[in-house]
Amino acid sequence: MGEDGVNFPGGRHGRSSTETGKRVLRAAVTPVDDSLADRFASEENWRRGYPRHFEALTVLEAGSAETAMTVARAGLAEAAQSFVHVTGEQEHPLGHAVSVREPRLSTVEVAGEGTRRPVLEVPYRGELLTGHRLLRQLDDWVGRGITEPSFREAVGSVVRHPEWLDLSDRTFALVGAGSAMGPLSDLLAWGAHVAAIDLPRPRVWERIVRTARASAGRLSVPVRGGGAPSGDALVERAGADLLTEAGAVVDWLTGLPGPLTVGNYGYADGALFVRLTMAFDTVLTELAARRDDLSLAYLATPSDVFLVPLAAVQESQRRHRALRPSPLAARAVHRASGGRVLRPNFTSEAVLETAAGRYGLVNAMITDQGQNYALAKRLQRWRLMLARADGMLTSVHVAPPTRTASVHSNPVMEQRQRLTARLGIETFDADTSRALAAAVLVHDLRNPASAANPAVPLAHPHESFMAAANPGGRWRVPLEPGSALPVLEWLSRIPGMHR
Numbered sequence: 001m002g003e004d005g006v007n008f009p010g011g012r013h014g015r016s017s018t019e020t021g022k023r024v025l026r027a028a029v030t031p032v033d034d035s036l037a038d039r040f041a042s043e044e045n046w047r048r049g050y051p052r053h054f055e056a057l058t059v060l061e062a063g064s065a066e067t068a069m070t071v072a073r074a075g076l077a078e079a080a081q082s083f084v085h086v087t088g089e090q091e092h093p094l095g096h097a098v099s100v101r102e103p104r105l106s107t108v109e110v111a112g113e114g115t116r117r118p119v120l121e122v123p124y125r126g127e128l129l130t131g132h133r134l135l136r137q138l139d140d141w142v143g144r145g146i147t148e149p150s151f152r153e154a155v156g157s158v159v160r161h162p163e164w165l166d167l168s169d170r171t172f173a174l175v176g177a178g179s180a181m182g183p184l185s186d187l188l189a190w191g192a193h194v195a196a197i198d199l200p201r202p203r204v205w206e207r208i209v210r211t212a213r214a215s216a217g218r219l220s221v222p223v224r225g226g227g228a229p230s231g232d233a234l235v236e237r238a239g240a241d242l243l244t245e246a247g248a249v250v251d252w253l254t255g256l257p258g259p260l261t262v263g264n265y266g267y268a269d270g271a272l273f274v275r276l277t278m279a280f281d282t283v284l285t286e287l288a289a290r291r292d293d294l295s296l297a298y299l300a301t302p303s304d305v306f307l308v309p310l311a312a313v314q315e316s317q318r319r320h321r322a323l324r325p326s327p328l329a330a331r332a333v334h335r336a337s338g339g340r341v342l343r344p345n346f347t348s349e350a351v352l353e354t355a356a357g358r359y360g361l362v363n364a365m366i367t368d369q370g371q372n373y374a375l376a377k378r379l380q381r382w383r384l385m386l387a388r389a390d391g392m393l394t395s396v397h398v399a400p401p402t403r404t405a406s407v408h409s410n411p412v413m414e415q416r417q418r419l420t421a422r423l424g425i426e427t428f429d430a431d432t433s434r435a436l437a438a439a440v441l442v443h444d445l446r447n448p449a450s451a452a453n454p455a456v457p458l459a460h461p462h463e464s465f466m467a468a469a470n471p472g473g474r475w476r477v478p479l480e481p482g483s484a485l486p487v488l489e490w491l492s493r494i495p496g497m498h499r
Helices: 017-029 034-042 046-062 065-082 094-098 131-143 149-160 184-189 202-213 231-237 246-254 271-290 310-321 327-336 371-389 411-423 430-446 481-492
Strands: 005-007 084-087 090-093 105-111 122-124 127-129 171-175 193-197 218-224 260-264 294-300 305-308 351-354 357-363 393-398
Touching: 005 094, 005 271, 017 034, 017 046, 017 065, 017 271, 017 371, 034 046, 046 065, 046 305, 046 351, 046 357, 046 371, 065 094, 065 271, 065 371, 084 094, 090 094, 094 246, 094 271, 105 202, 105 246, 122 131, 122 430, 127 131, 131 149, 149 430, 171 184, 184 193, 184 202, 184 430, 193 246, 202 218, 202 231, 218 231, 246 271, 260 271, 260 430, 271 294, 271 371, 294 371, 294 430, 310 357, 371 393, 393 430, 411 481
Parallel strands: 171 193, 171 260, 193 218, 260 294, 294 393
Antiparallel strands: 005 084, 084 090, 105 218, 122 127, 305 357, 351 357
16 A cells, blocks of 8 residues: 555654554643653653553543543544545645545445355354254353354344345445455345445456355445446446545445445554544544444454453453362462463452443553554544434444464464463454354344443443453453463473374
């Protein structure tokens, strides 16, 4: 990707994602905690130290619903003020991104030729789970602490209400439609109208169009140049770049039938992920000014800092007391390492007394994922909070650790997923995660009692991220995974201990 489009502002040291990120976070907390803003500013090794600062940010947001919303508003306002739209040698304010309407995008419709899938199907470990078998698997996941009970209730309700899966009355605009975690194939299988947004890459569009033709749904494809190309010409002209074509994308989405659910499933490495997040935010903000029938969908990462239900803390502590060979041995190793190894997942300090009630605090950040990943996911969380407060249905789902190409291209992440399985954290195949996430989205759209519904009161905005969460067991394991990895790695080298 080049410099053009939505980007970090220029400065003496070029376009610094570190300085911009710190500036956004400082502005977010300044209205309620000047001293925390000063700590952000004075951090000299942000690239390694950012996880503890995001933890401090989350603790601050936890204080009250009002504090959380103040932080979210201030943070997003600073991001909108800081980021720019670059065209050639010129920098413009971010709002300029949606004023550039070229290239104009026309629409080609692809009609599915299949029959609608009438029930929820979840591929899992070589099987296709439906009905009672899927309900039993949900019970198993909850029993092992892999998913939260509210996740079982959400997915289970879709199993029990197959009529919810007739999505012929809805339109879904999927940004990153071809991504490994996007719900494209499931929504089309249930008869939805999907407006797909992805980069102009013929190989990606060939797969998207092929999926649509085999489904019971309908696909809208954005194309350049007018007319109605088909076959190879269609995939060659399909797609849009959100970074440089935000205005054209907004115009295209404005003309779609509703009700319209806008889902952000795009991902990129490093600073580009933040740029894409801000481009999406700019599109969403403009679209919300034009339409009143929007709902919003995101996937939250399990590797973030979260408030969690007190029941998750209590289960983790119970499992810590039941450690084998003994919790005493774990404590001895913990003390001998100076507290670095085999830390409990939750200490007494990890239970927060807030104006909204008592919550656990889990910092599941993985430093190797990087500061830009953390910033992008926090910007997304803030937008969800504000959108829900403004009356928009917001479906957010904490997705599990998942075997995707982007994760396994990082050897550190691949090894971490392999080792933490021994701790009780389950990594899901992409097709399983994708089907489950699609089911949660259907639940949130169809069940008026869902936490996604802005009419349902929440004691704290962060409860949105607890609802229907599937963190893969990370919230309920007995030991903090990062502190257990050295021992797990050592054990993996012992013959016969690899299982």
